[in-house]
Amino acid sequence: MKKLIVTGLLSCSLLLSGLIGEHKTEAASFGDTVTDIALDYIGVPYVWGGSSPSGFDCSGFTSYTYKKAGVTLPRTAADQYTKGQAVSKSNLVDGDLVFFSTYKAGASHVGIYIGDNKFVHASSNGVKVSSLSESYYTRTYIGSKRIGNTKYGWVLSEGSWYFYKNDVKQTSWIKDGNTWYYLDSNGKMKTGWLLWNNDWYYLGPSGAMLTGWIYSGSHWYFLNSDGSMAKNTTIDGYVIGSDGAWIK
Numbered sequence: 001m002k003k004l005i006v007t008g009l010l011s012c013s014l015l016l017s018g019l020i021g022e023h024k025t026e027a028a029s030f031g032d033t034v035t036d037i038a039l040d041y042i043g044v045p046y047v048w049g050g051s052s053p054s055g056f057d058c059s060g061f062t063s064y065t066y067k068k069a070g071v072t073l074p075r076t077a078a079d080q081y082t083k084g085q086a087v088s089k090s091n092l093v094d095g096d097l098v099f100f101s102t103y104k105a106g107a108s109h110v111g112i113y114i115g116d117n118k119f120v121h122a123s124s125n126g127v128k129v130s131s132l133s134e135s136y137y138t139r140t141y142i143g144s145k146r147i148g149n150t151k152y153g154w155v156l157s158e159g160s161w162y163f164y165k166n167d168v169k170q171t172s173w174i175k176d177g178n179t180w181y182y183l184d185s186n187g188k189m190k191t192g193w194l195l196w197n198n199d200w201y202y203l204g205p206s207g208a209m210l211t212g213w214i215y216s217g218s219h220w221y222f223l224n225s226d227g228s229m230a231k232n233t234t235i236d237g238y239v240i241g242s243d244g245a246w247i248k
Helices: 002-019 030-039 058-068 135-140
Strands: 085-087 097-100 109-115 118-123 126-131 141-146 153-157 160-165 172-176 179-183 192-196 199-203 212-216 219-223 233-235 238-240
Touching: 030 058, 030 109, 030 118, 058 109, 058 118, 135 141, 160 179, 179 199, 199 219, 219 238
Parallel strands: none
Antiparallel strands: 085 141, 097 109, 097 141, 109 118, 118 126, 153 160, 172 179, 192 199, 212 219, 233 238
16 A cells, blocks of 8 residues: 555656646747837837937947847947848848938938838837838938847757757757756757766656656656756665666
8 A cells, every 4th residue: 555655646746747847938039039029118218328218219229129139239320230141121020120321421220120111219209110111211221230130949840849049059958947958969859868977867758857756667766856866775765776766
């Protein structure tokens, strides 16, 4: 009877461990992230030299928005125009920077493209959405740049999960939220047993590193709080052998 009770408790522990970190969301594109952030500040007043939600000028708004998305931009529109990859107006995607020559020669105004031929910017009337088709912006438009338009986070590709930071596949251990995952040398998320630095770890079906009791291959194992497999010890009154398996 005691063994049945313990087995039931261990099964519950396994189920709970397996549910932690189960949900995984594909990464939004960098451009989507920038656009979502930028639109949160519609209505913020214009302030010359402003670079915070209490007031923005045009380049203060773009630099603040990009920084929240993880990319540092130069402070002025002119300097921002020297960065990134030039893109044509017909190839704009969400998050691209659009530049205008307004009160002086060169890039003196900048906004963030949000699709449908529209952009969000800190105008003299505050942060708002305007159209590139408006005669003023058609006349003053001088070019666009793509900066940091990269993948960041989980990406599902051909049935396998990968994790990107600034468009680069990550490898080895990563921590997403409060959960650890392991990505092999090709960036592919691993599940099941993993031997790393002479210790065994177990990664559940979602890829999350498990702790506590788990049942695998007809044996019970105990994973320490750091995820490593316990060996040659006694846990909850149960003896664990040199191979990590509970000795019944």
